Amino acid sequence: MSDLLTSLNSAARALDAQRFGMDVTGQNIANVNTPGYSRRAIDLVWIAPYDKMSAGGGVEVVGVRALRDRLLDRRLQQELPAERREAAIAEALRTVEAAIGRPGESLDVKLNAFFDSFAKLADNPTSSVARQEVLLQGGALATSFQDMAARLRSAQADSDQQIRAVVDQVNTLTSRMAALNATASHAAATGALPALQDEQLYLARQLSELVDVSVIDHGNGVVDITLGNGKPLVVAEHQYDLGTSSTAPLGYASITSGGVDVTSQITGGRLGGLLQVRDVNVPAYLDQLDTLAYNVATQVNTLHTAGYDQTGTAGVAFFTFSPSIVGTAGAAEALVVNPLVAADARKIAAASITDVGDNQTARGIAALRDARVLNSGTATFTDAWGQLVYTVGRDSKDAADDQATREEIVRQVDQLRDQISGVSLDEEAANLLKFQRAYEANARFFKACEDTIDSLLRNLS
């Protein structure tokens, strides 16, 4: 049978429990803006009666729970790499797009001016002014190709720099994760497990933004991380660094794990996006640019060498490559006006016969503007340039659109996660009120018990 002192005890316990509830509420409110924080709920149970003459032992605090949905956390870890990948591509391609320039302000203008200059020369093949103009525009076209190639190369180098930085960030995060894993047993013993898990989930989220990783949560405060392909990054308290090694010929970073090159296996996250830009997108653009430069040079040279210059000598190549190239690779960067021609405008071959007044070769070169000489006779030079502009624009737009869609998915998942784990100030206010009132009521009960004991003692005296 319960006695007054037991009641007093249970009232004291109840006061403790309600005060603890207020503490938890306070903790939630305090962390309303803390990233990665999952709201805590207090678990209370009633204490069963000892015998049939007992009402029960009051209330007891069983523990504090962090409210999470593992499924949503996992969903986020899956969506984030794809979203961040597209974001990285969109961001890098924006720079490339700026390098390519707008229609009417880029290589197309130089191409047109170059063919214009030959048309003017055809109009007046003996004019030294027209010849100087051809040299000027030829030089401008070559420079324009060189600049464009240099800008694309620098976009590639920028991506490489960022890749190295991201690898460092990944290593920092994984080493933190390993350090957290090492504290798991201690955290479990001291009740700090929810806080530890919050931090681990937040780290996993940050990692997912950088690279596509698999997160294996053992549920006991130990989280293992592997790369998408299974290469371990964190196993319990052991961390495995990602490495970078500069690879010839351009010295760009290959990513290694345990001495093995894993570059091609990384597709997601910011790292995956940057690799895509550096190793796939920009090389493809450069390739198109090189092919265009090479074909401009070859087509012009074919006509030019078949013609005769102002002194009646057979024409030399109008464009040359310095340094010389093999195939089309590097053509844009190496394109120059043949120094022999550049030094003497009379060496420009405008004629197809030895007569100085003949303009057949100049007309032929001017007509190359409209000639479908590329892609097996289906595209003009401007078409080919337009194709490159279109490819860059489309890639950039695709990445931006894709990122927008995925960002929305991430936002929705975040929102869903928030509905479970996030702190609602209204709810916390209500909880505060609830615990406060309960505390007041329990305090009254305590007072009542005390008064009863008091009156009993008074009667005895």
Next chain:
Amino acid sequence: MGLRVTFNGQFRDATTNVERASERLLQFQRQVSSGRRLDRVSDDPSGASAALGERTKIAQIDQYTRSTDSAYSRLTVLDTVLSDMVTKLTAAQVAATSALGTTPTDAQRTAAAEQLDGLKAALLDDFNTSLQGNYLFAGTKSTTKPYVASGGTVAAYAGSSTEIQVDIEQDRAVTVSFDGGAITKGSDTTDVFAIMDGLIAAVNAADSTAINSGIAALQNVFGRVTAVQSRVGAAMQTLDAEKVLLSATKIASSERLSKLEDTNMAEAITGMQQADTAYKAALGAAAAAAKVSLMDYL
């Protein structure tokens, strides 16, 4: 249980919506202030690529227009020169005819011969006409004087038999420099200057047979000059038509380019106003949501 509205969720929603609305507003503002629909290629990749094509077409048209103008001015000079040749050849025939028969006196014959000599010199000048340092009747040897006179004799044609053409359209060209030899001599055995020399001698010698054959030979030259003149006339007509066509094509291309690249102001300004309203609404909603909290009522 209903949807839990969390502080962060509310905040995230509000910021996302405000960001989106302001981004949209910025897009329209950029379109209106720059006047360009295509600010970056990725705004409309296929449109940008099409715009590139139009720009090239316009550049090409501009080039053809320049060529047409330049060819036209050359043809105008040619036409004038050829007309002059026709006049001179007619005058030569008249002068030679006046020396026919037994009626003309010696003095009249001498006068006719002198007139013929003057006309020959004038024809020589005509065939040696140059424009901007290029001889118009020397074919592709445009810097070589086609007919050089030393003493009274004019040397054989020194120009080229290849004519010079300039492009005025894709696969369309006009001749701007002619083969002088084909006009003065053609398939005949003597050129116009030798014919004139022969005529002068015949007039002086009162050789009516030679005068008549000389007049007949001049008639051949006359025929060739007028044939070239009609070619020039036809070319000028072509150029006139070409100019109209080029400017019409350019207008069409420019319109297409404008549609591809330029902002449709009415649309953009309406869009901007809508975006502005949406932006203000998003800001208002965010502010209103942040104002109320149960905390205020405790």
